Amino acid sequence: MIRYLLNKMLLTLTKHYHYDVRYQQDILQADLAAFLKFMGFQTMATHSGPVPLDALYAARIGALLSEDCGPCTQLAVDLALEAGVPPTIIQAIVQRDVAALPTEVALVVNFTELVLTRKPEADALREDDVLREEIVALWGQQGLIALAFAISAYRVYPALKYALGYGKACNQVIVAQQAVVPGKAPEQ
Structure with missing residues (x-):
């Protein structure tokens, strides 16, 4: 039953x-x-803490895109739209067009990318440490935890699907009836 x-x-x-x-x-x-x-x-995976939805979905979608899973990314986009995140912000997140994003959302996009790639910077003070401090200044330790949960948890879905034989490559995502190619800003 x-x-x-x-x-x-x-x-x-x-x-x-x-x-x-x-x-x-x-x-x-x-x-x-x-x-x-x-x-x-x-x-x-659904924990949000004090982080605004647009910034939270920036971390979630960024994590999914790093794992190359179209259906999971599409679901997160649909959930973001349903939660009220503006389509223009979602499109810029998917395309990684940080110049088109509000400052706080761009901060999360950049932080998510650094966390996922784990690229150590040449300087003694790493860029992800600076961004982490900015996140804590905005939303406190609870906000940092919420973003850490979003980044780490959302990576699980594509990995699980691929391991079970259900993985799909991510070619495009639909945001408000418009096809968007991940990681590619629109031609100006």
């Missing part, structure tokens, strides 16, 4: 977001305990 109810929840997700949940259904059917742990993990 519990599997039936959980599967019904997954089908609702599919219907609402047009998102392929077969990898979750496979987990549910093969190992209920593993699926319940996965559902528990979702509480970490």
Whole structure:
């Protein structure tokens, strides 16, 4: 009975977001305990703390794009739109057009990229340390934790899907009925 109810929840997700949940259904059917742990993990992934939604989705979408998963990125874009993040901001996040973003969102885009690439800077003071300090100044330690959760948790979804054989390459994302190529700012 519990599997039936959980599967019904997954089908609702599919219907609402047009998102392929077969990898979750496979987990549910093969190992209920593993699926319940996965559902528990979702509480970490959805934590937001005091970070504004546009900045939070900058971290989430940036993490997904780093793992090259189109369907997961599309779901995050759809969730951001549903949460009220303006399409222009989402498009700039996907394209990594930091010049088109509000300062705080650009800060999170740059911080997310540095965290994901772990590029040590030549100077004694690393750029990610400077950005981390700015984040703490804006939203406190709770904001830094929320962004750390977003970056680390959202990387799990594409990795899990790829490991289970459901990975898809990310070629374009649709933002408010407009196709957007990740990491490429529009031609001016």
